[in-house]
Amino acid sequence: MFDADSGTETGSGTESRSQGNHGFDPTSRLAARKQRGLRRNLSPAEDVTARTRFAPDPQGERPDFEGEGEKKLVFAANNYLGLAADGRIQRAAAEAAREVGTGAGASRLVTGDTRLHRALERDLADAKDTERALVFSSGYAANIGTITVLNPDVVFSDELNHASIVDGCRLSDAETVVYDHVDTAALADEMAAKASGGAEDERWLLVTDSVFSMDGDIAPLEALCDVAERHGAWIMVDEAHATGLYSDGGGIVQHEGLSDRVDVQLGTLSKALASQGGYVAGDEALVELLVNEARSFAYSTGLAPPAVGAAREALRLAREDKTREALWSNVERLREGLESLGYEVLGQTQVLPVLVGDRGDALALAAGLKERGIVAPAIRPPTVPAGTSRIRIAPMATHLDEDIERCLTAFEVAGEEVGLL
Template structure:
């Protein structure tokens, strides 16, 4: 059957009218200001070579052959999870096939009927999707607004006749803004109000805390119930893990459907994560330093070119300038691409209408000249 149902055709047409229709872009040889490969590990030949040797010498198979609860729990998994426990200062770690799978699996299974989930209004789609699959009730709080969060916590505590669990969910680095919450104050609030704090560290993994994460940098490991770390960004591979206590790991193994009912990562995929982390541990310091220097230079150049007020405040590798309207932001991105720079527009409905933006992702391998050039081009476009 070749026909598409009318309702689906209508939804596609609406996207097209709003200039928001998504498509798969072709790979082009442009200067990278769009990927999540912050440290350049995805293009690192030494990591690639070490991965091949590790697979050949330790577990020479192409596929996992099944889920981890059946035949797919190969020996490289134990080695990786043991390493993650030590590296990220956690009691336990459980590897998932992706960050999306990890968030879906956690939020659909952990909060129970009668519980409350309070999540930042800009939380990632994978968090929202997982929460929607849960039997718990969920409510947004204003972005990075601890006062709004505290009011909601106290209101639910006051109206509850039974002892409800409250889960507070945020990100250490927000993927569309690049900003961060006050994690120290947030941890104190959750401790005072007896809430379970859950932090998605996807865009902080490998960059902060000497190649660990932002929670580790702040010394808050014991204050957080669960952390999500991912390997598809700064680590340059694929997959994710939930960090928490041993009881949480045992629970997820038994009740997280996105963990239970899927084929495990291949030996090569797990070996690539191990190799990347080993490289990060042994040689990562100067690479992280290069990234941090580029972040500082990008911010100083933005000030010099009088662009800083147009950008959302960020100390991470993600910097966004608001360009309202899908048509306008797509035009500006295309102009930058024609000049050789890979910068992607973020359109509504991915972000709220009026919050469309150009998203600049910085990397350790970007040069100062590239940063100055792209910001100068941006200034010309914004003034044109």
């Protein structure tokens, strides 16, 4: 090493490092994940349509789709309305790039706030029945930004809430009380216990997803509002897997007529709205506070104008009944078909978790489906509890009748091979 004061060599880098090893060992950690069956690999897709080809993980090289055979049917995407490859969405994105630019160029608090951002926020606020909305760079950023700005003393969080909610709770440094999944009575007990021993001036926040992405079930929002209001707590609902799929492009909050009872509504633009980013919707004061204090908003470049343009057009299409009707028709046909084969299908939404139970059986079933041209991954521990491994099916509005039949046939044949039917 070189001593800047004396101008002389003081020893080799090896000698200096021999005093201790304070580095990291990614190789060993990856090996440990592989040994536990937790090693993940990327699998590049040729496009984001309902039918595509996937290349083996190329690591740092270019994906090679040659030799991968016919396109596979994708029943694993959150592109619920199938709009990510829709020509109208693509044209809206291109028009935004031409008129405004390909990137916002700065934080929205500097120069990255455009008329497009404001137009999308007005449309979102209208769909969510709120005074105002604010667009973030991702749903993840929206969650951690909002929870930390609210700075609650206590957060009551459903045990299956999304990781971004969990991380928001951690970053807020609030006391987090995790209640049993969609169990309103358990939540009521937790709040009553805190009320009996807590300070009267504590700020309480109840946070829940509306649609849970691995179980396909719905939070009992009206009952949760009743419990929260009994204690004067705020309620925050993440509509990531519901935005755009219900009446007038809203989510479960709108479907159940609860817009005036939910204090904070969040969601993403990257699922049914086929774009990128997240949003928060609420009253004017809430949004202004987020503009001023949410670090994940202030210190991120504004959402790229093409993404804004795409999301706005997707929201417009989602508010048309026929766009949603095609999805719900496919959902009903798949659920009925799978249940008629003898499978147990959880939930009551567009997410169709086919319960298998055993981890090995779920992996074998997923492999059998893939051999028959169906992409539907096995979801296994630790993502879900032990003994509840499953295949998560997510149909799109753009799947054709023959696609649904092919999926059901694959489940029948592969299920028999694995010994599940």
